[in-house]
Amino acid sequence: MYELTVERRFSAAHHLRNYEGPCARLHGHNYRVEITVSGEVLDNRGMLVDFGPLKALCDEVLEDLDHRCLNELPVFATTNVTAENLAAHIFHQVASRLPEGLRMGSVRLWETDGSSVTYRERT
Numbered sequence: 001m002y003e004l005t006v007e008r009r010f011s012a013a014h015h016l017r018n019y020e021g022p023c024a025r026l027h028g029h030n031y032r033v034e035i036t037v038s039g040e041v042l043d044n045r046g047m048l049v050d051f052g053p054l055k056a057l058c059d060e061v062l063e064d065l066d067h068r069c070l071n072e073l074p075v076f077a078t079t080n081v082t083a084e085n086l087a088a089h090i091f092h093q094v095a096s097r098l099p100e101g102l103r104m105g106s107v108r109l110w111e112t113d114g115s116s117v118t119y120r121e122r123t
């Protein structure tokens with residue numbers, strides 16, 4: 001099995017609900033995302049998937065989040081914009097766009113240099 005990871009970045013604002021502390025106030029992050037996909041079959045070029053199209057596919061998803069206040073997006077109308085929920089959202093959005101033969105591995109979302117969350121589904 002092959003695992004392939006691309007790293008992308010986006011910037012967005014959010015605030016936490018049901019939370020006591022500075023993060024309850026509106027603030028921003030420069031998020032870093034590591035998106036890992038997997039598969040077994042290489043194409044006739046010896047590639048699982050070309051990095052370029054995979055990055056473009058991920059950017060399509062992240063474009064909807066970039067330079068937004070995430071709390072204002074319909075998907076987070078009732079869901080708290082935590083790193084956990086954001087990682088899961090990105091996971092499912094990328095998964096729904098993957099070409100045949102590729103599986104989602106994980107989404108690791110770095111909220112700050114020292115803090116990240118990894119979301120993957122049980123197999």
Ligand SMILES: [Zn+2]
Pocket residue numbers: 014023027028029
């Ligand atoms: Zn925050």
